[in-house]
Amino acid sequence: MKSILTLSLFALFSFFAAVTVIAEEFTPPDKSNPNIKISLGKSAPNAPHVVYHSIAGHVHKEVGGHFEGVTITFSGGIDPVTTDSMGFYSVEVPNGWTGVATPSYCGFHTFSPEEMFYINVKKDYSDQDYTGAPGQMFTISGQFTDYYTGGPISNTEIELGNNISVSTNDQGEYSIEALPCTSITLEPHLEGYNFDPGYLVYSFTNTNYIDQDFEGTPNWYGIPPGWEHNNTGKVHVISILTSSNPNLCGIPLGQGDYIGVFYTDDEGGLRCGGFGIWNGISNTAIIAQGDDDMTPEKDGFDYGEEFTWKVYRWNGDQKECTATPEFQCGGLLTCNNKWYITALSIIEELNIYDGQYIEIPEGWSGFSSFIVPQSPLVTHTMSPIIDDLIVMLSLTKIYYPGLGINTIGLWDTHYGFKIKVGSDVVLPIVGCPEEDTQINLQTTWNIVPVLSSCNVQIAEFLEPVIDNIIVVKEIAGNKIFWPELNIATLQTLLPGKAYMAAVSQNSLVSYPGCSGNLKSGNYNTKGMENLTHWNDPALTALNHNIAMRADALQKIETGDFIGAFTREGYCAGLTQITDINKNQVITIFGDDNTTPEKDGFMQDEYISFKLYRPAEDKEYNLSVEYDQYISAINGIFTDNGLSAINEILFDPTNISGITEGKINIFPNPGTGIFEINVPDISNLYHVNIYGMTGNTVFDADVEGNTKINLNDLPKGIYIIKIETGGFIRYEKLILE
Numbered sequence: 001m002k003s004i005l006t007l008s009l010f011a012l013f014s015f016f017a018a019v020t021v022i023a024e025e026f027t028p029p030d031k032s033n034p035n036i037k038i039s040l041g042k043s044a045p046n047a048p049h050v051v052y053h054s055i056a057g058h059v060h061k062e063v064g065g066h067f068e069g070v071t072i073t074f075s076g077g078i079d080p081v082t083t084d085s086m087g088f089y090s091v092e093v094p095n096g097w098t099g100v101a102t103p104s105y106c107g108f109h110t111f112s113p114e115e116m117f118y119i120n121v122k123k124d125y126s127d128q129d130y131t132g133a134p135g136q137m138f139t140i141s142g143q144f145t146d147y148y149t150g151g152p153i154s155n156t157e158i159e160l161g162n163n164i165s166v167s168t169n170d171q172g173e174y175s176i177e178a179l180p181c182t183s184i185t186l187e188p189h190l191e192g193y194n195f196d197p198g199y200l201v202y203s204f205t206n207t208n209y210i211d212q213d214f215e216g217t218p219n220w221y222g223i224p225p226g227w228e229h230n231n232t233g234k235v236h237v238i239s240i241l242t243s244s245n246p247n248l249c250g251i252p253l254g255q256g257d258y259i260g261v262f263y264t265d266d267e268g269g270l271r272c273g274g275f276g277i278w279n280g281i282s283n284t285a286i287i288a289q290g291d292d293d294m295t296p297e298k299d300g301f302d303y304g305e306e307f308t309w310k311v312y313r314w315n316g317d318q319k320e321c322t323a324t325p326e327f328q329c330g331g332l333l334t335c336n337n338k339w340y341i342t343a344l345s346i347i348e349e350l351n352i353y354d355g356q357y358i359e360i361p362e363g364w365s366g367f368s369s370f371i372v373p374q375s376p377l378v379t380h381t382m383s384p385i386i387d388d389l390i391v392m393l394s395l396t397k398i399y400y401p402g403l404g405i406n407t408i409g410l411w412d413t414h415y416g417f418k419i420k421v422g423s424d425v426v427l428p429i430v431g432c433p434e435e436d437t438q439i440n441l442q443t444t445w446n447i448v449p450v451l452s453s454c455n456v457q458i459a460e461f462l463e464p465v466i467d468n469i470i471v472v473k474e475i476a477g478n479k480i481f482w483p484e485l486n487i488a489t490l491q492t493l494l495p496g497k498a499y500m501a502a503v504s505q506n507s508l509v510s511y512p513g514c515s516g517n518l519k520s521g522n523y524n525t526k527g528m529e530n531l532t533h534w535n536d537p538a539l540t541a542l543n544h545n546i547a548m549r550a551d552a553l554q555k556i557e558t559g560d561f562i563g564a565f566t567r568e569g570y571c572a573g574l575t576q577i578t579d580i581n582k583n584q585v586i587t588i589f590g591d592d593n594t595t596p597e598k599d600g601f602m603q604d605e606y607i608s609f610k611l612y613r614p615a616e617d618k619e620y621n622l623s624v625e626y627d628q629y630i631s632a633i634n635g636i637f638t639d640n641g642l643s644a645i646n647e648i649l650f651d652p653t654n655i656s657g658i659t660e661g662k663i664n665i666f667p668n669p670g671t672g673i674f675e676i677n678v679p680d681i682s683n684l685y686h687v688n689i690y691g692m693t694g695n696t697v698f699d700a701d702v703e704g705n706t707k708i709n710l711n712d713l714p715k716g717i718y719i720i721k722i723e724t725g726g727f728i729r730y731e732k733l734i735l736e
Contacts, residue, residue, distance in 0.1 A: 050094060050095070051094070051095035052092040052093065052094055052095065053092065053093055053094075053095060053097075053121050053122070053123055053124045053125070054090055054091070054092050054093075054124045054125070054126075055090070055091050055092075055093060055101065055118070055121075055124075055125045055128055056088070056089065056090035056091070056124075056125070056126050056127075056128060057088075057089065057125075057126065057127055057128030057129045057130070058083075058086070058087045058088050058089075058127075058129050058130075059072075059083050059087045059089070059103060059111075059129070059130045059131070059132055060087060060129065060130070060131050060132070061131070061132060061133070062131055062132065062133035063133075065087075066083075066085065066086050066087030066088075067083060067087045067105070067132050068083055068084065068085050068086075068087060069082060069083060069105065070082065070083045070087070070089075070103050070104070070105045070111075070130070070132060071103070071104050071105065072089050072091070072101055072102070072103050073101070073102050073104070074091065074093070074099055074100070074101050074102075075099040075100045076093075076097060076098065076099035078091060078093055078097070078099065079091075093118070093121055094121075095121065095122060096120050096121065096122070097118065097120075097121045098118060098119050098120055098121070099117075099118055100115050100116070100117055100118070101115060101116045101118070101128070102114070102115040103115075103130045103132065105132060105181070106180060106181035106206075107181075108134060108135050108136055108180035108181055108206070109132050109133065109134055109135050109180070110132070110133055110134075110135045111130045111131065111132045111133075112130065112131045112132075113130065116128060134179055134180055135180075136180065137177045137178065137179065137180070138177070138178045138179075138180060138205050138206070138207060138208050138209070139175055139176065139177055139178070139208050139209070140175070140176050140178055140184075140186065140202070140208075140209045140212055141173065141174065141175035141176075141208075141209070141210055141211075141212060142173070142174060142210070142211055142212035142213040142214065143168075143171065143172045143173050143174070143213045143214075144156070144158065144168050144172045144174065144188070144195075144213070144214050144215075144216060145172055145213070145214075145215050145216065146215075146216055146218070147196075147215050147216060147217040147218075148217070148218065151172075152168065152170070152171050152172025152173075153168060153172045153190070153193070153216055154168055154169065154170050154171065154172045155167070155168060155169065155170060156168050156172075156190065158174070158188050158189070158190045159188065159189040159190070159281065160176070160186045160187060160188055160189075161185060161186065161187040161188075161189070161199075162184065162185065164176060164186070178202065178205045179205065180205055180206060181204060181205060181206060182204075182205050183201075183202065183203050183204065183205075184201075184202045184205065185199055185200070185201050185202075186199060186200045186202075186212070187199035188214050188216075189255070189279070189280065189281045190216065191255075191279065192218055192255075192256070193216035193217065193218060193255065194216065194217045194254045194255050194256065194315055195214045195215065195216050195217075196214070196215045196216075196217070197214065200212055217315075221256060221314040223258075223275075224258055224312035224314070224320070226272065227258060227260055227272040227275055227312065228272065229271070229272045229273055229274060229275070229289060229299075229300075230289060230292065230299045230300065231287075231289060232289045232290055232291065232292040232299060232300045233292075234289065234290030234291070234292070234300065234341050235287050235288065235289060235290065235341070235342070236287075236288040236290070236301070236334070236339045236340055236341065236342070236343045236344075236345070237285065237286075237287060237288075237343070237344050237345070238261070238274075238276075238285070238286040238287075238288060238344075238345045238346075238347065239283050239284070239285055239286075239344075239345070239346050239347065240259060240276065240278075240283060240284040240285075240286065240325075240347040240350060241283055241346065241347060241348060242280065242281065242282060242283055242284075243348075244347050244348055244349050244350045245349065245350075246259065246278065246311070246323070246350035246351075246352055247351070247352060248311070248313065248321055248352040248353070248354060249352070249353065249354055249432035249433065250432075252280075253278045253280070253311065253313070253315075253352070254278075254280075254313070254314070254315030255278065255279050255280055255315075256277060256278070256279075256314050256315065257277070257278045257311060257312065257313050257314055257315060258275050258276070258277055258278070258311065258312040258314070259275060259276050259277075259278055259284060259286065259309070259310075259311050259323070259350070260272050260273075260274065260275035260276075260286070260309070260310050260311075260312070261273050261274050261275075261286060261288050261301075261307040261308065261309060261310075262307070262308040262309075262310055263291075263298075263300060263301045263302070263305055263307075263308070263339075264298075264305070264308075265297075265298050266297055266298045270308055271299075273288050273289050273300050273301050273307075273339075274286045274287050274288040274289050288301060288307065288339055289301065290302075290303070290339060290341055301339035302339070303339065303340065303341065304338050304339065304340065305338060305339050306337055306338050306339075307325075307337050307338065307339065308322075309322065309323040309324065309325055309350075310322060310323060311323050311350075311352045320355075321352050321353060321354055321355060322352070322353050322355060322430050323350055323351065323352045323353070324350075324351045324353070325337065325347045325349070325350050325351075326347070326348050326349040326350075326351075327345055327346065327347060327348065328345075328346040328347070328348045332344060333345060333346055353374065353430045353431055353432060354371060354430070354431065354432055354433055355371065355428055355429065355430045355431075356369050356370060356371045356428075356429045356453070356495070356496060357426050357427070357428050357429075358426065358427045358428075358429065358496035359424070359425075359426055359496065360385070360419060360421050360424070360425050360426070360427055361421075361424055362421060362422065362423050362424050363420060363421070363476065363538075363539060363540075364418065364419070364420045364475065364476035364539060364540055364541045364592070365418075365419060365420075365475060365476050365477075365497070366416055366417065366418055366419070366447065366474065366475030366476070366497055366498035366499055366500070367416070367417055367419050367427070367496060367497060367498055368413070368415070368416040368417065368448075368449030368450055368451075368496065368497065368498040369413060369429045369449070369496065370413065370433055370434050370437075370449075370450065370451045370452055370453055370495060371413070371429045371430070371431045371432065371433060371434070372413055372431045372432055372433070372434050373411055373429050373430065373431040374430055374431045375411075376410045376411055377409070377410065377411070378392075378399055378406070378408045378409060378410065378411050379399075379406065381411050381429060382399070382427070384427060384428055385421065385425040385426075385427050386401060388421045388422045388423050388425050389401055389419070389421055389422075390402065390420040390421060390422060390594060391419070391420050391594060392408070392417045392418065392419040392420075393417060393418040393419075393541070394408060394415050394416075394417055394418075394447060395445065395446070395447055397409075413434040413449060413451060414434075414436075414439055414440075414449060414451075415447065415449060416447035416448055416449040416450075416498025416499065417447065417498055418447065418475050418476075418498075418541045420541070420592075420594060433453070434451050437451040437452070437510050437511035438508055438509070438510040438511075439451065439508070439509055439510075439511075440506065440507075440508055441465070441468075441501060441503045441506065441507040441508070441509065442503070442506055443503060443504065443505055443506055444502055444503070445500060445501070445502050445640055446500070446501045446502075446503070447475075447498050447499070447500060447501075448472070448493075448498060448499045448500070448501045449498050450493050450494065450495050450496065450497055450498070450499075450511075451511045452493075452495055452511045452512075452514065453495055453514060454495065454514035455492050455493070455494060455495070455521065455522055456492065456493040456511060456512075457491065457492055457493075457523070458472060458481050458488075458490065458491055458492065458493055459481075459488075459491070460512075461493065461509065461511065461512070462509060464509065465503070465507040465508075465509055466483060468503045468504050468505050468507045469481075469483055469501070469502075469503055469504075469507075470482075470484070470502040470503060470504055470642075471483075471500075471501070471502050471545070471642065472490060472499050472500070472501040472502075473490065473499065473500050473501075473543075473545060473587075474490060474497075474499060474500075475497075475498060475499065475500055475541060476539040476540060476541055476543075476589075477539060477587070478527075478575070478585075478587045479524050479525060480545055480585055480587070482545070482547065482585065485547045485549075485583045485585075485644065486582070486583055487547060487583050487584075487585050489524065489525040489585065490524055490525075491523040491524055491525075492521070492522045492523045492524050494522065500640065502640070502642075528574075528575070528576045530561075530574065531561065531576075531612075531614045532561050532563065532571075532574070532612040532614075533612070533619075533663070533729045533731070534561075534563050534571040534574065534610075534612070534731075535570065535571050535731055535732040536571075536574070537571055537572050537573055537574050537588075537589055537600070538572070538589060538592060538599035538600055539589060540589045540590055540591065540592040540599065540600050541592070542589060542590030542591070542592075542600065542639040543587050543588060543589050543590065543639070543640075544587075544588050544590070544601070544607075544637050544638055544639065544640070544641035544642075544643070545585055545586075545587050545588075545641070545642055545643075546564075546573075546585065546586050546587075546588065546607075546642075546643045546644065546645060547583055547584070547585050547630070547642075547643070547644040547645065548562070548583065548584045548585065548586065548644075548645045548648065549583050549627070549644060549645065549646055550580065550581055550582055550583055550584075551646065551647075552624075552645050552646055552647050552648045553577060553580040553581075553584065553648065554580065555648065555650065556577050556580055556611070556648065557577070557580070557613065557615070558577055558578065558579065558580055559576065559577065559613075559614060559615065560576070560577045560611055560612065560613050560614075561574060561575070561576050561577075561611065561612040561613075561614070562574075562575055562577065562586055562609060562610070562611050562612075562622070563609065563610050563611075563612065564586060564588040564601075564607050564608070564609055565607075565608045565609070565610060566598070566600070566601055566602075566605060567605065567606065567608075568598065568690050568719045569690070569719050569721055570598070570599070570600075570719055570732065572588050572589050572590075572599075572600045572601050573586050573587055573588030573589060574586070575587070588600075588601060588607060588637065589601070590602070590603070590637060590639055596716065597716050597717035598717075599717070601637035602637070603637065603638065603639065604636045604637065604638070605636060605637045606635060606636055607635060607636065607637055608621075609621075609622040609623075609624060609648075610622060611650075620650050621650075622648055622649065622650060623648075623649045624645045624647065624648050624649070625645065625646050625647040625649075626643055626644065626645055626646065627643070627644035627645070627646045629644075630642060630643055630644040631643045631644075663676065663677070663678050663679070663722055663729055664676075664677045665677075665720065665731060665733065668731075668733060668734060669734035669735070669736045670733075670734070670735065670736065671711075671735070671736055672709060672710050672711035672713075672735065673707055673708075673709055673710075673711070674707065674708050674710065674733065675705070675706070675707045676702065676705065676706050676707075676708065676722070677705050678704060678705060678724075680704075681703075681704030681705055682703075682704065683703070683704070683724050684701055684702075684703050684724065685701070685702050685703070685722055685723065685724045686700075686701050686702075686722070686723045686724070687699075687700055687701075687702055687708070687720065687721070687722055687723075688720070688721040688723075689708075689710070689718050689719070689720050689721070689733065690718060690719045690720075690721070691716070691718060697710075697713055697718065698710070710733075710735055713735055714735075715735050715736055716734075716735060717732055717733070717734055717735075718732070718733040718734075718735060719731070719732060719733065720732075720733045
């Protein structure tokens with residue numbers, strides 16, 4: 001009996017020991033705090049097992065579809081949940097939970113049912129669905145008007161994007177309903193109009209919006225000038241995708257702007273071979289026409305000829321721009337930017353570039369551009385005029401194609417240049433306008449670019465730093481802005497030009513936008529007509545400006561000419577006195593070292609002055625006294641020199657005039673035999689001819705009309721001096 005009792009107690013002990021081990025290994029999660037581990041060991045032998053049940057379902061829109069973003073809140077300490085993109089939600093609640101579930105969405109919607117009640121939950125609940133609908137709608141309303149007439153755009157259907165369209169009433173008014181708590185963009189499109197504003201954005205509709213007006217500007221302007229083309233029946237179809245986003249340096253094309261492709265005609269010019277009109281709503285088609293074999297002239301593209309792309313912007317500045325396309329390739333598509341009959345091309349991207357066409361006159365001038373070119377290499381930028389380009393210079397660098405010299409390298413819009421070309425040219429620079437229009441003027445001399453597409457009035461532009469300005473002057477020109485002496489023959493800076501500017505200390509100035517006065521005309525002093533017997537000075541890149549104070553002009557008459565002469569008698573500076581009561585200026589030019597002849601002053605060469613009075617046809621030698629305050633070095637030529645004359649004196653020896661007729665020399669240029677015709681054939685004349693180094697190559701007395709033979713002299717430029725009875729005349733003689 002004792003042994004049976006002992007065995008039973010042992011078995012019972014073993015059973016409880018086994019249960020305790022299993023319980024310690026089982027650790028069900030605590031849903032409210034997953035970091036707490038439930039132990040059913042010896043210290044808590046009676047802890048309950050926590051059971052959870054799910055409540056799940058969908059929220060649908062009353063009009064159909066899933067309702068994303070609806071919040072379902074629960075009472076009794078259960079965290080809220082939000083529906084996903086399928087309108088589904090799910091939550092777990094503990095066994096026996098009692099509470100209420102309530103759907104909501106931004107406070108402006110109603111749901112059916114409004115809420116669901118749960119009592120002593122003992123199982124999972126699925127298909128706990130709700131249906132939601134807006135509790136109220138909001139309106140967006142306004143008016144469409146015509147910019148030019150001011151009247152309504154009435155009884156018209158207008159697309160607003162996002163599959164929204166409206167029909168205006170007699171007053172051009174419109175109204176649409178918008179769902180609450182949504183984001184909506186209204187972007188009006190109507191063929192023949194551009195609208196301002198281009199679009200309106202409502203990020204969270206929670207009220208009514210009134211006076212949401214649009215003003216329409218008609219955009220059907222007709223075919224741009226020079227864009228007419230022939231329909232030859234031989235076509236290459238090009239589709240420009242709406243998604244190509246054609247834009248001019250970030251500014252999108254407007255409705256009604258033209259996109260065209262151009263071919264090269266028989267004369268080498270570009271002619272339009274087809275165009276499309278951009279509307280921003282649908283793809284734009286261009287039908288590129290091939291050459292008609294039945295006509296003698298070239299009136300379309302040759303097989304395999306490359307497209308040249310242009311855009312004409314009727315909206316805004318109304319000008320023609322160049323464009324660069326990116327093609328879609330694959331399948332039967334042609335994507336090499338060339339014309340083929342019956343071919344099909346698709347444009348995925350169209351980049352449009354602004355352009356500046358700079359007129360550069362023969363000889364020396366200053367030039368710059370407000371355009372950042374597509375290629376930064378100066379060799380690429382200047383390639384369109386490379387055959388005429390002789391040299392271009394900054395203050396420290398040079399590009400001289402003929403000698404293979406290029407230390408400029410990369411183009412920088414913040415620098416201007418001196419340039420010499422062999423004939424009148426137009427330089428096209430294609431790219432985007434420079435956004436940084438601030439320039440840094442260094443102490444002493446600078447070559448200043450014009451970073452503006454419009455004329456800039458110099459006094460307004462430099463007003464913030466006017467106390468630092470010494471002078472601003474033309475390159476290879478006579479006009480100057482000299483504040484200290486109140487001389488302003490230069491008043492307007494012109495796009496495409498560059499100017500020399502001297503400042504007393506470092507200064508920062510910024511070009512303003514083209515608005516107000518800055519779009520005004522060119523107020524620079526007009527060029528003068530040379531009425532003297534002297535040669536026209538060569539406008540070189542080197543010059544010296546000499547002011548003549550009003551006090552020094554009291555013996556001068558309005559209309560008189562004053563010239564500056566080299567030792568060879570060559571006129572290298574000329575001005576006409578326009579007002580003896582105001583300071584005047586003469587610009588004298590230095591020798592151009594790119595030419596073999598001497599056509600200006602050498603450095604440190606003495607300057608002599610003469611006066612010509614047209615009313616009397618008389619010349620006078622002049623002597624002058626300089627203002628030592630302006631410059632301590634006077635009387636000799638210095639590049640970028642500045643001097644002022646305090647007194648002008650007539651030479652005691654008066655040079656008498658010829659009152660009957662003038663001396664003529666012809667042919668000039670000539671090949672060796674020159675004829676001199678004089679007004680009085682009975683007079684004796686003394687003729688000297690000088691080479692450009694000042695050496696005498698001809699010296700003789702002649703009577704009346706005569707011929708001289710210079711066949712033995714080398715070709716070049718000479719100075720002829722003719723004297724009679726106190727009259728002296730100098731003229732350049734060109735031997736070819």
